[in-house]
Amino acid sequence: HPCGPAQQFTRRGAISLVRRPVIMATQGVSEEHINALGGHVVILLLGDPPSLLVVIAELDPLYALDNDASDKESSILTTRLSNLLVFINSYLMVSHENRLAVIATTASQCTFLYPVESGVTVSSTDRHRGFIPGTCGQYEVFEEINGTIARGLKAVVEEMKEGVTGRPLLAGALAKSLCYIHKHMTTDKGKQALSRILVVKASPDSPSQYMPTMNCIFAAQKNSIPIDACLISSDSGFLQQACDLTGGTYIRVPEPKALLQYLLWVFLPDHSSRQMLTIPPPHHVDYRAACFCHRKLVEVGFVCSVCLSIFCQFNPICSTCNTRFRVPGLAGSKAKKKKTA
Numbered sequence: 001h002p003c004g005p006a007q008q009f010t011r012r013g014a015i016s017l018v019r020r021p022v023i024m025a026t027q028g029v030s031e032e033h034i035n036a037l038g039g040h041v042v043i044l045l046l047g048d049p050p051s052l053l054v055v056i057a058e059l060d061p062l063y064a065l066d067n068d069a070s071d072k073e074s075s076i077l078t079t080r081l082s083n084l085l086v087f088i089n090s091y092l093m094v095s096h097e098n099r100l101a102v103i104a105t106t107a108s109q110c111t112f113l114y115p116v117e118s119g120v121t122v123s124s125t126d127r128h129r130g131f132i133p134g135t136c137g138q139y140e141v142f143e144e145i146n147g148t149i150a151r152g153l154k155a156v157v158e159e160m161k162e163g164v165t166g167r168p169l170l171a172g173a174l175a176k177s178l179c180y181i182h183k184h185m186t187t188d189k190g191k192q193a194l195s196r197i198l199v200v201k202a203s204p205d206s207p208s209q210y211m212p213t214m215n216c217i218f219a220a221q222k223n224s225i226p227i228d229a230c231l232i233s234s235d236s237g238f239l240q241q242a243c244d245l246t247g248g249t250y251i252r253v254p255e256p257k258a259l260l261q262y263l264l265w266v267f268l269p270d271h272s273s274r275q276m277l278t279i280p281p282p283h284h285v286d287y288r289a290a291c292f293c294h295r296k297l298v299e300v301g302f303v304c305s306v307c308l309s310i311f312c313q314f315n316p317i318c319s320t321c322n323t324r325f326r327v328p329g330l331a332g333s334k335a336k337k338k339k340t341a
Helices: 032-037 075-096 141-159 170-185 188-192 207-224 237-246 256-267
Strands: 022-025 041-044 051-058 098-105 110-114 192-199 226-231 250-252
Touching: 022 237, 032 237, 051 075, 051 170, 075 098, 075 256, 098 141, 098 170, 110 141, 110 170, 170 192, 192 237, 207 237, 226 237, 226 256, 237 250, 250 256
Parallel strands: 022 041, 051 098, 051 192, 192 226, 226 250
Antiparallel strands: 098 110
């Protein structure tokens, strides 16, 4: 169809329109085909690049489970699972090339809820079987993803009730996420994908995980993988540093009932789209480090000049590299030589 006056598309990859017949084209049109069209103008409508989202869901019995709830549907875990599934389905609906992985972390393990250990990531176009009768018109791909995540989460929760105590393994979940992203980047489609990590956390930090967590954060920063953090109850100094170093977004949800609203508003758009949105300002970053001797967060401490280990009190011998230091105030002073006539 002949087009109107000259227009300029602001969408990525579009070409200006002129008063000529227009041929619409999609991705995959080679330059030779474009040149062979002669007096026609080709509009290349290039969509956003594919994205890989790895969601880390923390499961802490003290903050994620409500064992005293009489109504199962009103439990804290069920509500948060429903919010997370709505967010995941919305993410897959943004682009048919989006990929997804979900990791559940507890005090004893880090488990892939989706995809399964032996499976491959499924997108919304891997299967085109339409709607299934008897499931309230739900798309079959979403039903498969939701069922896989729910079954995996149920198995993890049953293992949590066996009495394992401690903080969830955040560092292990981040390490698994980075390994999965690196494996995905080795494929042809993975090289063009924009990968990011979203951490949904409710419990406080564990100072004993400071070093492995920071190593994962630096690895994500080196590979340009943003880490987003959605905190539900308490702040996290580790994730504040992770978001600040990797360019992610740190949000503490003021009300747990507003979790879905923040997930769709802040974390559903990619990082390039967030620049055009009005999101909460960056949070104050807690840069306190954990000492190597007692695993406590300190503001002022002693640093080894050889291996840069941090200690809350002076140690004459570094426990990391065994370097010896002089004790302050006990260093002997050299005797002055007497002048002879």
